[in-house]
Amino acid sequence: MNADLILHHGTVITMDQNFQLAEAVAVKDGKILATGSNDDILQYSTSQTKIIDLEGKTVTPGFIDAHQHMINLGFNLANVNCRKASIEEVVSAIKKRAEASRPDEWIIGWGYDEAGFKENRNLHKGDFEGIPNPVYIMRYCHHAAVVNEKALELAGITNETTVINGIIERDDSGNVTGVLVEQGKSLVENVMPPYTKKQMKNAVKLANDEYIKDGITSVHEAGLGFFSDAFKEFDVLKEMKKEGTLNVRMYVMVLQEVFEEFLEAYSSYEWDDHIKMGSMKFFGDGTLSGKTAAVSQDFKNSPGEKGMLLYSYEDLLERAKIAHSQNKQIAVHAIGDRTINQVLDVYEKLYEDDPKPNLRHRIEHSTVSDETILARMNKLGAIPVPQPPLVYFAGDVYMENLNEPAVQNVFANKNFIDAGLKPAGSSDCPIIPSSPLLGIAVAMDRMTINNRVFIPDQRVSLREALSMYTINAAYASFEEDLKGSLEEGKLADMVILPEGFLHFTPEEIKGTEIEMTIIGGEVVYSKGTLKT
Known part of the structure; x- marks a missing residue:
């Protein structure tokens, strides 16, 4: 059988039961045809075969993130990054976005961590005085948020408001601070305008592109409906798969509600190797x-x-x-x-x-x-x-x-x-x-x-x-016969890493960049160091 793609002259970590290493790998119809020595694998080549000389680099199975929130990530990339070292920097970033927005437009931020602020305190609603827009900023853990007075007003939250399975933080005088925990933040989320399909597609594309740069070829989506509406989210994923704009394979969990x-x-619906229930x-x-x-x-x-x-x-x-x-x-x-x-x-x-x-x-x-x-x-x-x-x-x-x-x-x-x-x-x-x-x-x-x-x-x-x-x-995700190792018949999802990766220290791994990401035998990301 002839190969569509061959990667050779490298170290192929098959991740089979014996942790077998090879020099080359051949791909046919989006699946692994064979792994082995350079000579053995190159015999599968024809004039039509795409051949990549690895130049000693390392190949592993594509990485699988078993718990992440792709749609959330995408919107974070589109919203205000509040992963800052100070409250002053967070407020400045929020003000900058507000100045470029309509007064009634929600300003959404993400990623703050009060433990790292140089002011040694948490954000509160008073930090955003003078901003006419409603402001909502998610803590990095996604279990808490801080909002401004306008957002509290729109949500109907007063000093007397209570919530089950959540916290509406108050100061020593009993006044709401703007910090909301667990179901407390849901009171505000429930009055925020829904995202459009166009916005959702843009968000998923941003996340998709981020993932393939990280060598991620499959994800387990940890709860459709966690971010907005499970049905809208899934319809977006279906359409993007059909349009060819969703590279990453998905195993979708759905909120029990x-x-x-x-x-x-x-x-x-016909579930397949690209999107699976x-x-x-x-x-x-x-x-x-x-x-x-x-x-x-x-x-x-x-x-x-x-x-x-x-x-x-x-x-x-x-x-x-x-x-x-x-x-x-x-x-x-x-x-x-x-x-x-x-x-x-x-x-x-x-x-x-x-x-x-x-x-x-x-x-x-x-x-x-x-x-x-x-x-x-x-x-x-x-x-x-x-x-x-x-x-x-x-x-x-x-x-x-x-x-x-x-x-x-x-x-x-x-x-x-x-x-x-x-x-x-x-x-x-x-x-x-x-x-x-x-x-x-x-x-x-x-x-x-x-x-x-x-x-x-x-x-x-x-x-x-x-x-x-x-x-x-x-x-x-019940897919060990389909992915997770580079063995004959499995999906040709692969990541190319630098030469000698098997001997890298943890510190060296932290500084490593992905050379190339391949999904179903197709190059979906390349750093540009290898000829394709």
Whole structure:
């Protein structure tokens, strides 16, 4: 059989069970035809074959981000970047956008982190006095936001307003500050104007282009409907796939509130290798940085504070039955160990009452665990979906917020692997940058942004880290026979990295740039260093 594409004279990391290396790879009809020596693979070439000389560079399977929010990322790229070092800089960026906008136009920002502000305080509504526009800025974690007085007014939020499963922050005098947490921020989001289809397509394209530059060839979309409307979001993805403007492959989770309706609406849709129906998605608790994740012991220096469970056991069980009974995967955002145990209780009951082949129910984040939790996950075939790069961005905060022994079990990737689990690597982008290379490096060195080592016992090898972002992530979406390794018959999704990558230190990996990204045998991104 003749090849459409051949990559040769490099190091091909196949990521098969034996971690076999090759010199070259051949592609036919968008799939891997063969891997092997240069001589063996070049025999598949004809005058019609596209041939790329790797010049010693490294090839890996395309990276898979098992938990991210593509549409959110796209809109963040279009909105105001508030990932700044000071409140002054945030306010300046918001004012600049407002000056170029209509007075009634919402000014939306993202990414602020009060822990890094030189003013040593959080944003509040008073910072935006003089701006006539309604202002809404999402914190980097996506679990809190700050708004100005105009936005509070439009949402009808007063000093007397209350909210369930959320916080409307007030100062010592009882006045609303503009900081809204969890369902508190939803009160404002509910009055913001919906995005148009054109805006959504633009956002997805921005995110798509960002991902392929990072070597990401597949993503698990962690909750259609999380950003706007699940049906509008999916229709945009369908149209872009048809138009050829969506390169990245997608495994789409759907928020549980609309899951049944979504399944019915798209019962006749032909899912394929490009867009595949995924899990029913729940949010089980909050975050560690905001002390809203449900943990079993008090947060440090916060007596009696153990976070919040967003569902009772009974409620979560009844809702989860809907997916389980239809042989559909369930994915629950569970950060605290108390939440993870609640979720595992539900999974155990589901299998007990309605035995099924392993549905690979997932635990998104799986942040605080212990030996008992890992044993339970193994028994149930549950999949942990951690975010290794969060150790870099938030490890210092975790050390400040958690007591022992909880802090020793945060993103315990080595423990996951040693327990026989298959942790799927992810970013939770746009909470943090999407780069799988950063995630791989941090999984290896466990260094925080302040150059502190965070639980060195949980360091993993390069091979293990690569597995998290390739074959393990493929397993989490039932696609290990389709992607995640470069083996005959699998999709020709590949990433080209610099020569000698297998021997790079974590620090070198952090500074590495993607040379080329290939999806289905087609070059979708090239840095320009290789001739194509």
